[in-house]
Amino acid sequence: MPVHRVGLVAHQGRDAAREAAGVVHAWCAAHEVPCTEIDVWSADQHRRSAREEARAAGDPDLVVTLGGDGTFLRGARIAVKTGATVLGVDLGKVGFLTEVPAADIATALDAVHAGHAPVEERMTLTVRASRLPEVPAELESSFCYGRGPALPPPQTRPESTAGDGWGLPLDVNALNDVVVEKLARDHQVGVGVYISGRLLAAYSADGLVVATPTGSTAYSFAAGGPVLSPHMDAVVFTPIAAHMTFNRTVVAAPDEPVALRILPHSGRAAVSIDGQLRGVLDPGDWIGVYRAPQRVRLVRLQPTDFYGRLRERFRLTDAPATATDGESAPFFRPDSCVPPDLAGLRLPPPTAAR
Ligand SMILES: NC(=O)c1ccc[n+]([C@@H]2O[C@H](COP(=O)([O-])OP(=O)(O)OC[C@H]3O[C@@H](n4cnc5c(N)ncnc54)[C@H](O)[C@@H]3O)[C@@H](O)[C@H]2O)c1
Ligand SMILES: Nc1ncnc2c1ncn2[C@@H]1O[C@H](COP(=O)(O)OP(=O)(O)OP(=O)(O)O)[C@@H](O)[C@H]1O
Known part of the structure; x- marks a missing residue:
């Protein structure tokens, strides 16, 4: 085209x-x-x-x-x-x-x-919220310092319906992540985390990340989360500095929504979408994060x-002990035709092995 x-x-x-x-x-x-x-x-x-x-x-x-x-x-x-x-x-x-x-x-x-x-398509996330998020003017300048003016507050999606307790569908897409973080340095957020409508746990943490597979190498990774192939669909939940024994990532299926409910005595929480501040949640507010029908099309x-x-940009280094064990070639595939049982798998082109 x-x-x-x-x-x-x-x-x-x-x-x-x-x-x-x-x-x-x-x-x-x-x-x-x-x-x-x-x-x-x-x-x-x-x-x-x-x-x-x-x-x-x-x-x-x-x-x-x-x-x-x-x-x-x-x-x-x-x-x-x-x-x-x-x-x-x-x-x-x-x-x-x-x-x-x-x-x-x-x-x-x-x-x-x-x-x-x-063209490669990547999954995005979207959000429903208990109310339209806003950024109080006094917070905008400190949060957006060095990042240009704030985006306007999200509006509701034109084609969707609201009501009956399912929240307002926001007209947002996250390619990387939706992040809920504490606003005050000394006041963690207290959040009930629900996956597929069931309580996973109540977290006291600096923040909570809900990421796409693309976003798994961004903030979620820095918070200790796993790397997911961007070719897959999944919803990745990673807590940031959770003050509790269970601080691991949960990788949910693409049709399993993650809801974050701010507990009544929690501190206020900032909501960022792909690194841009989009709202502030008060105790009692909630957001639900789930796979969007729209995908980002990358050339x-x-x-x-x-x-x-991953190896190049994160400068992965080989285990020092392997230095005397021999070299690892950058590709692992024979130069000959792919056998039928491997035909549907993602493999480097034959020229890569030369
Ligand atoms: N501690 C952290 O690592 C941290 C903190 C805040 C935000 N972030 C991430 O920053 C993203 C926004 O990016 P930005 O460049 O506007 O902010 P930024 O300038 O604060 O960049 C954060 C870093 O993350 C890298 N990054 C962004 N998306 C990535 C991805 N999918 N895989 C690997 N690295 C990625 C950027 O190149 C940059 O080095 C957010 O979506 C969030 O995931 C990371
Ligand atoms: N469109 C822009 N015009 C002017 N300055 C910008 C623009 N975008 C970003 N900046 C400045 O560059 C800094 C880095 O911004 P940002 O991290 O979003 O850039 P980037 O495109 O991700 O590049 P990098 O990989 O270098 O971080 C910002 O803090 C800001 O000062």
């Missing part, structure tokens, strides 16, 4: 990202594809909801992000609302989500335009080498 319109989300604080924006504009001009820059940052402009942002940019079918993982998450928030694909150009520090090196932008755009680039130049990326 040829590209009809590009939306460009660039990290404006980075020279390399501004230069790369020039390359994208030049490619678009040469191919007569309209390109709109989407300002997700400047303080003098009112921040829009993802739907409004997409509409104002003319509903692009391709969103190109120029920056790191944070910039990619900002672009994905917009793209997921219209089903646009996202091309993440790696101009950041970690680059777990970004795929394409800056030198390959034009090649990548050519591949997408010609319909040759594979790949080749099929993702997730484990190679």
Whole structure:
């Protein structure tokens, strides 16, 4: 499918990202594809909801992000609302989500335009809440310091229904995670955690993360959670600094919702979605987090080498004891044809073994 319109989300604080924006504009001009820059940052402009942002940019079918993982998450928030694909150009520090090196932008755009680039779909989470979340003005400046102006409070999803105690369906999608965290340094949150409607435990903790498999390598990982393949669907629940013996992650099935109910005498809690503060919960409030029907569509130049990326970006080191045991080749697959019983499995291409 040829590209009809590009939306460009660039990290404006980075020279390399501004230069790369020039390359994208030049490619678009040469191919007569309209390109709109989407300002997700400047303080003098009112921040829009993802739907409004997409509409104002003319509903692009391709969103190109120029920056790191944070910039990619900002672009994905917009793209997921219209089903646009996202091309993440790696101009950041970690680059777990970004795929394409800056030198390959034009090649990548050519591949997408010609319909040759594979598209990979990633699960997202959405939220129902006992009430519409708000961020008190006095908290906004301290929480959003160094992150640009806050996003507007989430609204209800246009197509969904509310009521009968099931809460308000919020118009949000998380590619990484929904995080509930303490607001005051010295007051933990007390939260009843329900999986599939059943009480797992009441937690006293610094915070609680509900992550997608994509988000399993972000905050959930830093809090001690496991790495999940981004090719799978699952709902990952990880507590942060839980003051109790059971502090392990629970990996729930994709159709098992996780509800977090703030206990009556808990401290207040901040709710962040993909790292952006979206609301504050008071005791008695609750949110339910569950798999969304919308998926983020990522452009790949080749099929993702997730484990190679894990090794490279997290700088995994081999056990020192193996130094004298011999070398491990980077790939493990014979060069010959795949036998029928292994045919459906994800394996590196035969050329990788050479
Ligand atoms: N202690 C922590 O590790 C911590 C604390 C707060 C938020 N976060 C994460 O930051 C995310 C938002 O990212 P940001 O760049 O706007 O904030 P940020 O600048 O605070 O980045 C946090 C770090 O997480 C990395 N990251 C983001 N998504 C990732 C993923 N899926 N896999 C591996 N690493 C990933 C980023 O590259 C960055 O190094 C949130 O979704 C949350 O998961 C992590
Ligand atoms: N669009 C932007 N315009 C200007 N400054 C930005 C923009 N996005 C982020 N910044 C600045 O860069 C810092 C890093 O932001 P963020 O972590 O979201 O970037 P990133 O795209 O994830 O890149 P990195 O991988 O380097 O973190 C922020 O604290 C902020 O000061």
